[in-house]
Amino acid sequence: MSAVTDISKKTRAETVQKIVTPLGIEAWLVEDYAVPLVAFDFAFKGGSAQDPDGLTGAGAMLAGLLDEGAGPYDSDAFHRALDDKAIEISFHAGHDNFHGELKTLARNTDAAFDLLRLCMIEPRLDGDAIERVRSQMVAGLRHELKDPNALAAKAWRTAAFPNHPYGRPTDGDLETIPAIGRADLVKLRERLFSRSNLKIGAVGAIDASKLAALIDKAFGNLPAAPSLNPVADITPQGNGERKVISVDVPQSTFRFSLPGIARHDKDFITGAVVNHVLGGGVFSARLFKEVREKRGLAYSVWTQLSANDHSALFAGGTSTKNERAGESLLVIEEEIAKIAHSGPTQDELEKAQKYMIGSYALRFDTSTKIAANLVSLQTDGYDVDYLDRRNELIAAVTLQDTKRVAKRLFEGGKLLVAVAGKPDGV
Structure with missing residues (x-):
């Protein structure tokens, strides 16, 4: 060589x-x-x-x-x-x-x-x-x-x-x-x-x-094995619970969540695509369009599907004027209910796949990013072939898959919401 x-x-x-x-x-x-x-x-x-x-x-x-x-x-x-x-x-x-x-x-x-x-x-x-x-x-x-x-x-x-x-x-x-x-x-x-x-x-x-x-x-001089305390698996709690922290500021800041999908579950990749359509931090996301573009309720709104070693989570957040806090939360809940009922459209699916596949290369554009991703794969329990399989798995997601997984994620779920500020209507 x-x-x-x-x-x-x-x-x-x-x-x-x-x-x-x-x-x-x-x-x-x-x-x-x-x-x-x-x-x-x-x-x-x-x-x-x-x-x-x-x-x-x-x-x-x-x-x-x-x-x-x-x-x-x-x-x-x-x-x-x-x-x-x-x-x-x-x-x-x-x-x-x-x-x-x-x-x-x-x-x-x-x-x-x-x-x-x-x-x-x-x-x-x-x-x-x-x-x-x-x-x-x-x-x-x-x-x-x-x-x-x-x-x-x-x-x-x-x-x-x-x-x-x-x-x-x-x-x-x-x-x-x-x-x-x-x-x-x-x-x-x-x-x-x-x-x-x-x-x-x-x-x-x-x-x-x-x-x-x-x-x-x-x-080499470290011990052969660690002495770790067991950590229990946990499903995120808070079905419909509201936590309000009073802060004298003009805006209310939200965090919200539902139980997610474990990272090695067969539906995790499909769930990531569904999340991208809903609130994945891009201009085409439904929440961005409904919350920011149509109503001007917030500068940004995001959601993510993530998994720890012992829990799986759908979570999101936004900030909005106190007087529009209740309206903002209602719009978010309505959009989650809509995608649970009908799932993404074919156009939304194709745009999500194109973006997620195309942007993957940006995770590998520096040596430090590549090294970090190699470690992340290992700590998350993936083999090296996932570097190639990941985009193939995203490309294989069908519209029927997204509709089924959207229901699994969101149907009947009530958001746990924590908000800091002086929110009206929450």
């Missing part, structure tokens, strides 16, 4: 090499020397759903601290080491996964993985860094106390997932963040980070043998 991989004539799946390191860590690699960069994305299964009871936000705090000093470097020295070689390393915690990203010039790959190894194996978690990150998180949470979008989202989440990790904010709250100590962070790190729950995607100017050696160097 030549030194430069010609990926222009391959399908997306064919560009991906599955490699297994000597220590047994699997990674997906797209080898490409067009630009002298390496993008490396990874995730540990677990995420903020593993935050200890009463310490919500611990995962997010840990994510904020891993690059705030490691090994021989305090926070300032670590960031100088990154800056000296233009290396980017960052971390964040989602509900189901704890993510990390690295980006480096190819010539600095060894140095970049040395620093990543320190983050993974030898984070300092110094007291001054903990207090600095804690203060930043508290400041953000205090700001959210006056943010209608944050308030509506929090009220919706709590009502949709009561007494469940998904009902807790990943960034914690003003009661839990002050209670998190260094020992809690150390214990969480020890439970989460391991070789067997690690998913990796890499893209760029690096070959398989070099990548395998660097992966084992960075992660």
Whole structure:
């Protein structure tokens, strides 16, 4: 094989090499020397759903601290080491996964993985860094106390997932963040980070043998397996419930939801097409036309069909003037009822398929996006062939499929609604 991989004539799946390191860590690699960069994305299964009871936000705090000093470097020295070689390393915690990203010039790959190894194996978690990150998180949470979008989202989440990790904010709250100590962070790190729950995607100017050696160097000293708490499956709650958070602002901000379709359900792709027709964030979507274009009720309105590891969700949102809040919600409910009754039209189906298939390439227009998508496929439980099958599955959706799945999603369902503002008629 030549030194430069010609990926222009391959399908997306064919560009991906599955490699297994000597220590047994699997990674997906797209080898490409067009630009002298390496993008490396990874995730540990677990995420903020593993935050200890009463310490919500611990995962997010840990994510904020891993690059705030490691090994021989305090926070300032670590960031100088990154800056000296233009290396980017960052971390964040989602509900189901704890993510990390690295980006480096190819010539600095060894140095970049040395620093990543320190983050993974030898984070300092110094007291001054903990207090600095804690203060930043508290400041953000205090700001959210006056943010209608944050308030509506929090009220919706709590009502949709009561007494469940998904009902807790990943960034914690003003009661839990002050209670998190260094020992809690150390214990969480020890439970989460391991070789067997690690998913990796890499893209760029690096070959398989070099990548395998660097992966084992960075992660090889982690435990073989994690110690994760079980997370129960949950159906989103709130059949017809209304949550109003009074905020003295001129607009009301909505979040609404219904139970969705699990990501590996045979109807998930069809559900995604139906959602695109209804409110998928494009000008042709029914809600955009009815809410914005025809009535001028809101600047934007959106819906999405999404799935976590333990729940499936149809959700949406909008913002509108307080005095038109009830009217806006009524229009949204009417459009959902219409699509439940009649489904999309043939023209709507064809436009949705064309857009969803055509725009898929935009998820792969940079190395960092490709690496992130490789990891997302793995954490979502898909094999590499999904890179090619996804568009084929969308193209195969029929009008009859969409009508059936629209009924499954929406018929008889009553929206859970959370709204922050001074809404009239809600």
